[in-house]
Amino acid sequence: MLKPEIKTELPGPLAKEWLSKDKRFISPSYTRSYPAVVERGEGVWIYDVDGNRFLDMTAGVAVLATGHSHPEIINTAIEQMKKLVHMSGTDFYYPAEIMLAEKLAEIVPGAANRKVFFGNSGAEANEAALKLSRFHTKRPYVIAFIGAFHGRTYGAMSLSGSKSIHHKGFAPLIQGVIHVPYPDPYRPPFGISGDEVSDAVIDYIENVVFKKLVDPEEVAAIFFEPIQGEGGYIVPPSDFFGKLRELTSRYDILMVDDEVQAGMGRTGRMFAIEHFDVVPDIVTIAKGIASGFPLGAMVAKSSLMDWSAGAHASTFGGNPVSCMVALKTIELLENGLIENAEKMGTYLISRLKELMKDYEFIGDVRGKGLMIGVDIVKDRESKEYNPELRNRIVDEAFKRGLLMLAAGPSAIRWSPALTVRKEELDVALEIFEEALKSVEKGGKRWQRREC
Numbered sequence: 001m002l003k004p005e006i007k008t009e010l011p012g013p014l015a016k017e018w019l020s021k022d023k024r025f026i027s028p029s030y031t032r033s034y035p036a037v038v039e040r041g042e043g044v045w046i047y048d049v050d051g052n053r054f055l056d057m058t059a060g061v062a063v064l065a066t067g068h069s070h071p072e073i074i075n076t077a078i079e080q081m082k083k084l085v086h087m088s089g090t091d092f093y094y095p096a097e098i099m100l101a102e103k104l105a106e107i108v109p110g111a112a113n114r115k116v117f118f119g120n121s122g123a124e125a126n127e128a129a130l131k132l133s134r135f136h137t138k139r140p141y142v143i144a145f146i147g148a149f150h151g152r153t154y155g156a157m158s159l160s161g162s163k164s165i166h167h168k169g170f171a172p173l174i175q176g177v178i179h180v181p182y183p184d185p186y187r188p189p190f191g192i193s194g195d196e197v198s199d200a201v202i203d204y205i206e207n208v209v210f211k212k213l214v215d216p217e218e219v220a221a222i223f224f225e226p227i228q229g230e231g232g233y234i235v236p237p238s239d240f241f242g243k244l245r246e247l248t249s250r251y252d253i254l255m256v257d258d259e260v261q262a263g264m265g266r267t268g269r270m271f272a273i274e275h276f277d278v279v280p281d282i283v284t285i286a287k288g289i290a291s292g293f294p295l296g297a298m299v300a301k302s303s304l305m306d307w308s309a310g311a312h313a314s315t316f317g318g319n320p321v322s323c324m325v326a327l328k329t330i331e332l333l334e335n336g337l338i339e340n341a342e343k344m345g346t347y348l349i350s351r352l353k354e355l356m357k358d359y360e361f362i363g364d365v366r367g368k369g370l371m372i373g374v375d376i377v378k379d380r381e382s383k384e385y386n387p388e389l390r391n392r393i394v395d396e397a398f399k400r401g402l403l404m405l406a407a408g409p410s411a412i413r414w415s416p417a418l419t420v421r422k423e424e425l426d427v428a429l430e431i432f433e434e435a436l437k438s439v440e441k442g443g444k445r446w447q448r449r450e451c
C-alpha cells in the first residue's frame, strides 16, 4: 500500500523558490494554509515539486470527483481537444453543450422540463440564478443563510454570510439580501435545542422576516446549501427543507439549491438535496461536475427561463472540452462512484467517531457520503470554537504528508476524491491520528493568512 513520503524539509528547496516567486506575482488575497507546491497528481496522491508524495483528502477543494488525472477523463479531454476546443455557446451551437444540458435536465431532482445556463464557476452559476430569480419573479428581495458561501462575484458575495473578510472593503454589496440563521443542529441558533431548529428557523422567516422586514410577495428566492460547505460542513435536520418547501410554495418563492460543493455524487447521492426528498426550482452546480475542468451550470425549471436573447451569456461558459469531460464524469459517477462515496463515507464517519473517545477536543463528526466535517472545540460542554487547535492539526497532518483543509470557524473537512479506497482512508486516518496526538503535545504552526 502506497504511503506518503516526505523526503525533504517542508517546504523543500524547489518549493521555496516557487513560494518566493508566488509572493512577488500572485494576488495576496488567496488563502493558502500551508506551503504545498504541487507538480502532479494521480488518484488521491499528489507529488510536489521536490518529489514528496502526499495523500490528498481535499480533492482540490471538493472538485476532483474522479480523482487526479483519471485516465478516462484525460482521454475524453484529448479526444475533444482534437475536434473543438472553443466556439462560444453564446453565439454558436455545438453538440457537447446540448448533450450535457440534456443530461443535467434528466438527472436534477424533479427531472423533466429543465433548461441549463452554462458559466465557468460556482459564483457564475449562482450569479445567473440570482439574475434569473429576480428577472422571472419581478421581485426585488432574496433570502440567504448566515454561514452560507455562494462565491465571490458581487451577487454571489452578497448572498454569502460565512466570513466578514469576504465583504470587508467591498461595500456597498447588492441590495435586497436578507440573511437568516441556518438550521445547525450542533450549534443551534436562538439558544434552543438541536431538535427544535427546523421549526425555529421557519418560524423566524415567517414571523420576523415576512412580518417585520419584507412582504413575502416581494421575495424572489431563497438560496441555500443543502449541506453548508465553507460555513463548516453543517448538515441540517432531515425535515428542514421539506418545511422550507412548504413555506416557499405558499408565497411562490423560488428555492435555489446551491449544489456547488455538495453536488455531483459527493454526499452519496447525485445531489445532496435528494437526502431531503425536496424538489428545488433552480439547482446550481460547479466544482465536481467536470473533474477539474472549469464549468458551472444553473439548471432551472423551463417555465422560469423566460428571459430573452442577450439577457445573460458567457463567452467561455459551456466550453466543449469541459462539457464532454462532465458527461464522462457523470457516467463514472453513475457507474460506481456515487455508491463508493456512500460506502466510504459511512466507513470514514464511523472511524472518525471512534476517535472522539480518545480526543476530547473533537466536538462533532458530521456529514454525508464523502463530505465530512470534524469540529474542533475547546471542550465538548461549551462547544467553543477552537480555530487555533484546528489549524495546528491541519499543519501537523501536512508535515506528515496528509493534505486536509479547514472549513468554517473550527472544522476540518474530509472531501477526498470519490474514487478513494478503504486502504487509502486507513492510511489517512492513521496519519490524522498522529496529527491529533502531536497537537496534544503542542505542535508548531506555519504562519498562515486567515481566509
Ligand SMILES: Cc1ncc(COP(=O)(O)O)c(C=O)c1O
Residues within 6 Å of the ligand: 120, 121, 122, 123, 124, 126, 149, 150, 151, 152, 225, 229, 230, 258, 259, 260, 261, 262, 286, 287
Ligand atoms: C457552495 C458553494 N457555492 C459557490 C462556490 C463558489 O464557487 P467558485 O469558487 O467556483 O466560484 C463555492 C466554492 O467553494 C461553494 O462551496
